Each structure stands twice: as C-alpha cells, then as structure tokens.
Amino acid sequence: MSTPSPTADPRGSAPIPGRGQAAGGSGVSRQNAGQPGDAGGPAGAGGAAPPGGPDPTRVAGGAPPSGGPHATTAPGAAPTAADYYAVNRGGGLFSEAISQRIGARIAVFAHKRRLAPTVLTVANLGLSCLVSFVVVAAAGPVAEDHVWAWPVGLLALVGWQFAYALDCADGQLARVTGQTSPAGGRVDVLCDVAAQVALVAALAATAEAQVPATPAWLLAAFAGTWMVNLVTSVMQTGSQAASMVTSRSLPVRLVKLVRDYGAVIALAGVVLTVAPQASIWVIGAFTLVNGAFLAASIAFSGRESLRG
Numbered sequence: 086m087s088t089p090s091p092t093a094d095p096r097g098s099a100p101i102p103g104r105g106q107a108a109g110g111s112g113v114s115r116q117n118a119g120q121p122g123d124a125g126g127p128a129g130a131g132g133a134a135p136p137g138g139p140d141p142t143r144v145a146g147g148a149p150p151s152g153g154p155h156a157t158t159a160p161g162a163a164p165t166a167a168d169y170y171a172v173n174r175g176g177g178l179f180s181e182a183i184s185q186r187i188g189a190r191i192a193v194f195a196h197k198r199r200l201a202p203t204v205l206t207v208a209n210l211g212l213s214c215l216v217s218f219v220v221v222a223a224a225g226p227v228a229e230d231h232v233w234a235w236p237v238g239l240l241a242l243v244g245w246q247f248a249y250a251l252d253c254a255d256g257q258l259a260r261v262t263g264q265t266s267p268a269g270g271r272v273d274v275l276c277d278v279a280a281q282v283a284l285v286a287a288l289a290a291t292a293e294a295q296v297p298a299t300p301a302w303l304l305a306a307f308a309g310t311w312m313v314n315l316v317t318s319v320m321q322t323g324s325q326a327a328s329m330v331t332s333r334s335l336p337v338r339l340v341k342l343v344r345d346y347g348a349v350i351a352l353a354g355v356v357l358t359v360a361p362q363a364s365i366w367v368i369g370a371f372t373l374v375n376g377a378f379l380a381a382s383i384a385f386s387g388r389e390s391l392r393g
Contacts, residue, residue: 177345242354
C-alpha cells in the first residue's frame with residue numbers, strides 16, 4: 086500500500102540536484118513514494134508522499150544514469166549502494182534512515198542480476214498482498230485465541246517493511262541506471278494502490294475481528310482517508326507541487342513520522358505482534374490524522390487558489 090523530502094515532498098515537488106524532474110506523466114514512488122514518504126500529498130503536515138506517491142524521475146527524462154553527478158564510483162564501474170541512496174526520494178525520517186538504505190542494497194543486488202525496476206515493483210506488490218492476505222485470514226483465529234498473534238504480527242512487520250524497501254529500490258534502480266519510463270511510472274502507481282488496498286483490508290479485518298462491534302462507518306472512513314495519501318501524492322507533481330510545512334528541523338520531522346509510510350507500517354506490525362486488540366485504536370488514530378491532513382490540504386490549496 087505507495088512515499089517519500091528536502092521540501093515537504095521531494096519526490097514530486099521541485100527538482101533536486103542530480104535527481105531531475107521528468108517530462109510528462111506521473112509515476113509513483115519509483116523512489117520513492119509519495120511514496121504514500123511522510124505518507125503523501127501536498128506536503129503540509131505530512132510532507133513527502135508515501136510509496137504510492139508520484140516520482141517524476143521514474144518517467145522519461147529522469148535522473149542521470151550511472152556515472153552521473155551523484156555517482157561515487159569510477160565511470161564504467163557498477164553503482165554502489167551509496168550511488169543508489171544518493172538519488173532516493175526521501176519519505177520521512179524513518180524511511181530515509183532505514184527503508185531507503187535497505188532499498189539501496191536491494192538495488193545493488195538487482196543491478197548485478199540485471200533485474201528491471203518493474204521486477205522490483207511487481208515483487209513489492211506480490212509480497213505486500215501475500216502478507217496482507219495472511220493477516221486477513223488469521224484475523225479471526227487470532228481473535229479467538231486459536232492462533233498466536235505474534236507470528237502473524239512478526240510476518241506483517243517484516244514482510245511489509247521489506248515490500249516497502251522494494252518500492253524504494255525500484256525508483257533508485259531506475260534513476261541510477263537510466264531506465265525511467267512513463268510506463269514504468271504508471272505500473273508503479275497501480276501496484277502501490279493495490280498494495281495499500283491490501284494493507285488497509287488487513288488492518289480493517291483485524292480491528293473488526295478483535296472488536297466485532299467496530300462501526301462500519303469507522304472502517305469506511307479509515308479506508309477512504311488512507312487513500313487520500315495516494316490522491317494527494319499523485320497531485321504533488323510539477324506546477325501543482327506545494328508544501329505547507331517546509332522545515333527540515335528535527336522536531337518537525339519527528340512530528341511528520343505520523344505520515345511516514347515506513348514508520349506507519351512499522352507501528353502497524355508492532356501492534357499486530359504484541360497487542361492486536363489495539364488495532365481499532367490504530368485505525369481510529371490514522372483516520373483522524375489523515376482526515377486532518379485532508380482538511381488542512383483543502384484549506385491550504387484553497388488559500389493559494391484565492392491568492393491567484
């Protein structure tokens with residue numbers, strides 16, 4: 086299910102030295118995203134987009150291939166993890182510190198085996214959906230104490246994180262090796278949407294199994310506001326790019342962790358592992374956070390529109 090940032094959304098906003106702005110088309114976190122990064126949209130309270138957020142450099146006209154301005158290896162040598170990490174699209178404090186670094190090493194592995202970026206994109210989709218399916222299938226048995234919660238939660242924690250790292254890696258690989266394309270950007274967006282639908286379904290199924298009285302409107306609101314991340318991140322490209330909070334200070338970045346996709350799925354995995362009964366509170370909290378971000382984005386964009 087995507088981010089993401091020197092400004093609120095480095096994946097989709099103004100060009101970054103050595104990363105470039107693509108001509109035409111919007112691709113997702115071929116980091117990435119918009120990814121769904123500080124999970125998505127007009128950067129505002131959330132900052133960068135999550136996996137799922139657009140990555141202009143994933144389409145034609147992206148960042149320079151290996152040996153470009155950010156290369157640290159000699160011309161003709163295989164790119165290193167540092168080369169890939171240098172062109173990452175952020176995503177927030179957690180994503181930059183962990184997910185993007187893992188993604189850089191995956192990109193090195195993929196390049197050595199001549200794997201195309203789209204292979205990583207599809208792998209992200211497959212792993213995300215598989216893990217989410219297991220969580221959905223186990224939701225009832227876990228709630229009834231027929232199955233231990235911690236193995237399911239641990240699978241979710243590790244599986245979703247590795248899938249996100251794949252999402253980070255596909256864009257790094259595409260940019261460094263010059264394999265950006267409009268088609269690659271489109272498939273990245275679509276795979277991110279599918280992965281996040283599966284993630285939302287897994288969390289909703291767990292909450293409903295743990296608390297059967299969970300109101301349907303809460304689950305619907307959770308799903309709808311979660312997808313705001315993807316919508317706003319796709320909008321966060323070219324002339325539409327804007328940031329409500331551009332500060333890169335540590336306090337601001339810590340606050341933005343609530344919209345950092347890597348941090349969000351880490352929290353979800355921990356809750357499923359140690360306290361699945363608290364999943365309804367997680368759903369409620371993120372419904373409020375994402376709903377508030379949507380309202381703030383509407384207000385911010387409306388004000389900018391009135392200013393002409």
